[in-house]
Amino acid sequence: MKQYIKVIWNKCRDWFVLFCIFAATFSYAMFQGGFVSWFLFYSFLPFGLYAVAVLSYPLKKWNVTRDVKLQPRFAGDHLSYDIHITRSSAFPVYMAAVKEESNLLDQEERTIYPLFQRNAVIPYERSFVERGEYELFTISIELSDLLGIVKKKAYYPLQQRFIVYPQTHEIDIQFLLAGIEEGKNEVSTGNQSTTLVTGIREYQPGDRVGSIDWKATARKATLISKEFGHYHERSMIIIADVINSLYFEERMSFLASMLIHEETKRKKIDFLLAGDALFSPKTSEQSETDNLLYHLARAQPINNRAFETEFKSIALQKQHSFMVIVSQVTGTLIGQIQSKLSLHAKASIIVVKDEGAGLSEEETVIVNGIQSSALTVEVVNIPLPLSSKGSEGRNK
Structure with missing residues (x-):
């Protein structure tokens, strides 16, 4: 009843x-x-x-459209579009406040003074669009009288959605993969591997008790089973940290650069992203790349969890050579990687950092203490625009 009275009061x-x-x-x-x-x-x-005329004016009859001239695809790209407003009558509109309702940050309200004009064009531009999933929901227009006593507002649903992928860079993929290619041991064609956990799902009748993920079950208060991957003729596995906030944007940019590289596609590499949940798509090659890029576009750091915890729960076949992409080297991680290596397998740690950054003193000591020749460490510097660095700095 109170809600009904509130609606009536707002209208009257x-x-x-x-x-x-x-x-x-x-x-x-x-x-x-x-x-x-x-x-x-x-x-x-x-x-x-x-003021009476403004309240009586049929604002909803205005024709409002959005014309996107330049849509961003990768972080740092430019967004440009126009809002076109057309009305049939020449009713004198003193002031109209036009606002784009969206999840874009800093989307300001524009004020126009059309008076007797029947057509108006409002340009919107954003010079730098960050990585993410964006939606333009609706456009709102609010009229006001000369004294600002009354206001009339109308909404025009114009939904539009676009994905901005991480910024990509030229990287030497062949050099980075060389460290583990010598120790690779491909899975034979048609041979299913059920030892690599690639995701989680709700428990289904017939699932083995050993496949139940007890941690996820406790969090979700329902039985959750682990999903195991089917890998055919795959040469290596790349496991990426999508948890740690340190140099998070640089890491996403590096992963996107690897995904779209022809050398990566040619070698048919499996990617396993350890983030909110273990993610590894099991679809066609192109769909797999698209799904991974979409996942990277939406990924956000998780402050209350550690990558080492997730990495420990990943089960790998002993003969698999693999690469781990992180931004911070710890003794715990080194120990876990070495425990997953067999006699003929190799592993490589790619440490992704900002341009000009290197290993810290503590990390240098840890890396110098590695005894096994089967484990290599490489530092990759990814330069990002100033806007991304400002956003990244808030996450560090």
Whole structure:
């Protein structure tokens, strides 16, 4: 009942305020009877009548469209579009506030003064669009009278969605893969591997007890089973940290650069992203790349979890050579990687950092202490624009 009364009040509030002002000025003129009182009433009359006209005006009949001229695809690209407003009548509109309702940050309200004009074009531009999934939901237009007493608002649903992938760079893929290619041991064609966990799903009748993910079950309060991958003729596995906030954007950019590289596609590399959940698509080659890029576009760091914890739960076949992509080297991670290596397998750690950054003193000590020749460490520097660095800095 309260909600119903609130809706009625919101619709009638401006009419009620306008009626009160009219009644007050007219009553004052009638009872006072002097020149000043009647002058006050007649002075307000045109403003009041215009306010009545604004409240009665069919704003929803306006034709509003959005024309996207330049749509971003990768982080750092430019976004440019125009909002076109067309109306049939030449009713004098003193002021109209136009706002794009979207999840784009810093989307300001634009004010136009069309007066008798029937057509208006409002340009929107954003010089730097960050990685993410964006939606333009609807456009709102609000009219106001000359004194700002009443307002009338209308919404025009114009949904549009686009994905901005991480920025890509030229990287030497062959050099980075060389460290583990010598130790690779491909899975034979048609031989299914059920030892690599690639995701989680709800428990289904027939699932083995050993496949239940007890940690995920405790979090979701329902039985959750692990999903195991089918890998055919895959030469190596890349496991990426999509948890740690340190140099997160640089890591996403590096992963996207690897995904779209022809050398990566030619070698048919399996990617396993350890983030909110283990993610590894099992579809066609092109769909797999698209799904991974989409996942990277939407990924966000997780502050209350550690990559080492997720990496420990990943089960790999002993003969698999693999690459681990992180931005921070720890003794715990080195120990876990070495425990997953067999006699003939190799592993490589790619440490992704900002341009000009290197290993810290603590990381240098840890790397120098590695005894096994089967484990190599490479530092990759990814330069990002200033806008991304500002956003990244808030995550560090």
